[in-house]
Amino acid sequence: MRDRLAWLLPCVGLGLLLAVFLYRILAAQTRLPLPPGPQALPFVGNVMDMVKADGWDTYHKWATEHGDVVYVMVMGQPVVLLNSHETATDLLVKRSAIYSDRPAFTMASKVGGNEKIMAVAQYHRPLKTMRRWFSLVMGTRTSDHFWALQDQMIKGFIKNVYRDILNGDSDGTNLQTRIRWSAAATTLRIAYGYSATLEDDPILKQVNPAVRDFLEACKPGWLVNVIPALRHLPTWFPGASFLKIGKQWKNRLESLAQDPVDFVKEQMMNGVAPLSFTRELLEEHGQKMTIEEELDIKWAAFALFSGGTDTVSSTVYAFYLAMTLHPEIQRRAQAELDRVLAGRRLPNLHDRQAGALPYIDALVKELTRWAPVLPAGIPHVLRQEDEYRGWRIPKGTYVIANLWTISRDETIYPNPIEFRPERFLTKEHGGDCATQDDIPMDPSKINFGYGKRGCPGRHLAELGVWLSVAMSLAVYNINVIDGHIPSSTNYERSSISRPRPFKCHITIRSQQAEELIRAIPDDDATAWVQPYAKKDSSAFD
Numbered sequence: 001m002r003d004r005l006a007w008l009l010p011c012v013g014l015g016l017l018l019a020v021f022l023y024r025i026l027a028a029q030t031r032l033p034l035p036p037g038p039q040a041l042p043f044v045g046n047v048m049d050m051v052k053a054d055g056w057d058t059y060h061k062w063a064t065e066h067g068d069v070v071y072v073m074v075m076g077q078p079v080v081l082l083n084s085h086e087t088a089t090d091l092l093v094k095r096s097a098i099y100s101d102r103p104a105f106t107m108a109s110k111v112g113g114n115e116k117i118m119a120v121a122q123y124h125r126p127l128k129t130m131r132r133w134f135s136l137v138m139g140t141r142t143s144d145h146f147w148a149l150q151d152q153m154i155k156g157f158i159k160n161v162y163r164d165i166l167n168g169d170s171d172g173t174n175l176q177t178r179i180r181w182s183a184a185a186t187t188l189r190i191a192y193g194y195s196a197t198l199e200d201d202p203i204l205k206q207v208n209p210a211v212r213d214f215l216e217a218c219k220p221g222w223l224v225n226v227i228p229a230l231r232h233l234p235t236w237f238p239g240a241s242f243l244k245i246g247k248q249w250k251n252r253l254e255s256l257a258q259d260p261v262d263f264v265k266e267q268m269m270n271g272v273a274p275l276s277f278t279r280e281l282l283e284e285h286g287q288k289m290t291i292e293e294e295l296d297i298k299w300a301a302f303a304l305f306s307g308g309t310d311t312v313s314s315t316v317y318a319f320y321l322a323m324t325l326h327p328e329i330q331r332r333a334q335a336e337l338d339r340v341l342a343g344r345r346l347p348n349l350h351d352r353q354a355g356a357l358p359y360i361d362a363l364v365k366e367l368t369r370w371a372p373v374l375p376a377g378i379p380h381v382l383r384q385e386d387e388y389r390g391w392r393i394p395k396g397t398y399v400i401a402n403l404w405t406i407s408r409d410e411t412i413y414p415n416p417i418e419f420r421p422e423r424f425l426t427k428e429h430g431g432d433c434a435t436q437d438d439i440p441m442d443p444s445k446i447n448f449g450y451g452k453r454g455c456p457g458r459h460l461a462e463l464g465v466w467l468s469v470a471m472s473l474a475v476y477n478i479n480v481i482d483g484h485i486p487s488s489t490n491y492e493r494s495s496i497s498r499p500r501p502f503k504c505h506i507t508i509r510s511q512q513a514e515e516l517i518r519a520i521p522d523d524d525a526t527a528w529v530q531p532y533a534k535k536d537s538s539a540f541d
């Protein structure tokens with residue numbers, strides 16, 4: 001009996017193993033195929049292509065070769081690229097209930113302290129609450145409670161450029177710094193009612209290192225992203241220096257997020273806090289505020305401030321590049337401004353609201369299409385296995401809306417490489433389209449992302465970009481410097497795309513323009529967020 005058992009047990013074991021093996025083969029055969037994609041190397045997959053400096057160019061190439069849904073594998077992590085507006089809408093918008101998480105980049109989130117940052121957070125309660133606050137404050141296209149503030153901040157930018165010109169800098173040496181300061185100072189006022197100084201501001205000084213840390217943390221290559229348990233190693237453990245680096249990042253970030261909130265609290269105690277996102281939320285929650293709620297307020301305000309700085313400033317800097325390269329478009333836009341304003345005043349957001357400057361509107365649309373700030377958006381993560389067009393998309397797949405390729409879709413934007421505002425105008429307004437219905441889709445439907453993670457700062461961003469464009473063209477000529485034609489494709493290629501520093505010749509358009517600039521008051525600390533009725537917008541649900 002014992003002998004028979006000794007013989008039987010291995011046989012049963014082997015039989016079971018065989019059954020599991022056959023089941024796996026059979027299941028794989030009956031399972032739907034994965035979407036098409038480039039050939040992957042064993043184990044590392046397509047990682048070598050994904051980490052190339054020309055990131056979104058590679059995605060664009062894959063889209064041309066494999067179609068509008070592309071599957072790639074990166075070190076065992078499935079990634080799907082959505083290369084058309086249709087596929088991005090089908091999955092990220094229509095199935096947003098399962099496509100709205102974010103990758104758990106352990107190095108950036110748990111180790112580097114970014115896990116509460118909205119763009120990185122999972123689609124759970126705190127994020128939903130923060131998005132709702134954004135929606136209440138900036139969920140409508142008009143958002144006229146920001147107009148006075150935007151007007152003052154962008155006038156301040158115009159005056160700063162003027163001062164640079166008087167000081168002998170008319171070749172755009174300081175331009176990028178001026179644009180960035182204006183965007184950051186605007187969001188600081190909205191988020192905290194904090195008025196930044198032009199030089200050496202204690203809060204703004206901390207921003208560059210924190211942005212650098214974040215971009216570094218998001219780079220591929222951190223082993224802890226592949227093996228999250230490594231974050232529990234003791235810091236003295238050989239090879240665990242990444243934990244010390246992460247701790248430094250965490251401390252820097254913590255102080256950048258906390259200092260302005262402490263500032264608001266102090267101002268509130270002294271009864272002098274101007275209306276701001278943080279003040280309003282702190283007041284609303286009052287004495288009963290829990291520690292968790294206070295943390296949510298802190299990180300939501302930080303998202304407002306940080307999310308609105310590099311994005312808006314990169315777009316405005318790309319506008320100066322576009323104007324340097326396209327003098328004929330610049331002249332057309334200026335002719336429209338002169339017709340409407342007669343050189344007697346600067347443009348304002350009432351002009352935008354009234355649709356009084358259609359060529360400027362078209363130029364801004366073309367700018368956001370031509371220079372997407374986040375060419376690959378921010379990856380979404382799929383919560384459960386899904387099926388689409390007969391393909392299987394595994395649970396946990398990173399899903400990337402390939403905004404670069406979508407905004408270059410020839411079926412929507414013919415001749416997409418060309419910078420051409422006329423594509424958004426009817427013939428009646430000197431554009432390409434026979435009727436209003438022929439005008440192609442507004443690129444803001446693409447470049448602010450898709451679904452429940454779409455950009456919650458979109459309307460604020462649009463106000464700032466529009467006004468910067470209109471005011472700059474009203475008073476300045478932006479020309480190429482002989483022998484320094486900037487490249488239209490020389491962009492910094494990290495998660496955020498912005499033109500690399502370039503030279504351009506900035507001159508004051510006329511004596512009238514100079515008078516308008518000189519009339520801008522030097523003291524720019526008076527405009528704040530105006531009182532407003534809170535309106536929720538379904539766009540941010």
Ligand code: HEM
Pocket residue numbers: 118119120131187303304305307308309311312315372373374377378379380401447448449450451452453454455456457458460461465
């Ligand atoms: C031209 C300017 C801007 C562009 C092109 C832009 C674009 C984007 C894109 C593509 C996303 C990712 C959407 C997705 O995952 O599908 C995003 C997310 C985000 N943006 Fe913007 N953005 C801009 C300005 C702003 C401004 C002014 C703010 C703040 C006031 C802001 C705050 C955010 C936040 C907090 C997120 C993360 C949302 C989430 O993950 O739920 N952005 N933005």
